[in-house]
Amino acid sequence: MPITLPPMNRRRFMTGTLGGIVTGLFHPVWGAESEILSQDIWAFLSDTHIPGDRNKTGGTPAIKPVEHLVKIRTDVLSGEIGKPGGLIVSGDCVYLQGLPDDYKTLLEEFAPFRNAGISVHFVMGNHDNRQAFLNAAAQSTGESKSNSSRTKIPNRLYSIIETPKANFFLLDSLEKTNHTPGLFGEEQLQWLADELDSRKDKPAILVAHHNPDYSANIVKAPGALQDTAAFFDRIRERKQVKAYFYGHTHTWKTLRMNGIHMVNIPATAWRFDQTQPFAWVFLKLKDNGMSLTLRSIDSEHPKHNEVLDLAWR
Numbered sequence: 001m002p003i004t005l006p007p008m009n010r011r012r013f014m015t016g017t018l019g020g021i022v023t024g025l026f027h028p029v030w031g032a033e034s035e036i037l038s039q040d041i042w043a044f045l046s047d048t049h050i051p052g053d054r055n056k057t058g059g060t061p062a063i064k065p066v067e068h069l070v071k072i073r074t075d076v077l078s079g080e081i082g083k084p085g086g087l088i089v090s091g092d093c094v095y096l097q098g099l100p101d102d103y104k105t106l107l108e109e110f111a112p113f114r115n116a117g118i119s120v121h122f123v124m125g126n127h128d129n130r131q132a133f134l135n136a137a138a139q140s141t142g143e144s145k146s147n148s149s150r151t152k153i154p155n156r157l158y159s160i161i162e163t164p165k166a167n168f169f170l171l172d173s174l175e176k177t178n179h180t181p182g183l184f185g186e187e188q189l190q191w192l193a194d195e196l197d198s199r200k201d202k203p204a205i206l207v208a209h210h211n212p213d214y215s216a217n218i219v220k221a222p223g224a225l226q227d228t229a230a231f232f233d234r235i236r237e238r239k240q241v242k243a244y245f246y247g248h249t250h251t252w253k254t255l256r257m258n259g260i261h262m263v264n265i266p267a268t269a270w271r272f273d274q275t276q277p278f279a280w281v282f283l284k285l286k287d288n289g290m291s292l293t294l295r296s297i298d299s300e301h302p303k304h305n306e307v308l309d310l311a312w313r
């Protein structure tokens, strides 16, 4: 099921569909100026919390999520540290309740990325609403109709993006809109395991919204991924899994679990800890790992331009 908005005005090809699930969703891009955008370079954003009304504020102290996104968009499109071929938002794309107007504004604000030849992928968070998103996406891409019943697993939006150096698995941990905890569910975890088993030869990078419960005691992490243990059971021994990217906590943090890089993408909208940056993350895939560069809205933030070179297990 596509949760992807392809670049506009560019020639591209899709690598195929299978039982309603689109695999190899990445669209190789040829720019009008014969510029080929790299499939090794990605922009990661999270918790954009875009409201329908561009002037609406949120968080404490109050900020305008659209204003933040515009600043980040300018930085991404400047290509100052490299031009991404794709962009992934790891959930909480819209304000709080997943309203139709929120998605209209969200897609309008992301159109400049698509106009620049960048494929844009949205992951669902606990403040998203699948059907509202799909309706808006169908309108934006000119499809007559789009609904989540087309997916093999009902009420989940997930996909695989195949690129030369890694496969990205976009997962859906939205359990209920405006309800904090997340859940993959057994069906999606089995799908993930099966798809990983058929792609053993290439590094796998998993992306979803919710943070794992690192305490292994969900009572202590009520807002985290409720089926963390089952998730880890599926990925621990599948050595092609190299990284898990997530948002939700509005925090920039990396750590390792069983050699897997756990990367917490910070929010572009409000923060819960005032020392955290409002930022996006520039990812460059390498043959044996990846490098991450944090790009803060505030260039004076101590983490701005922090570069992490992370080797694959």
Ligand SMILES: [Fe+2]
Pocket: 047, 092, 248, 250, 267
């Ligand atoms: Fe959020």
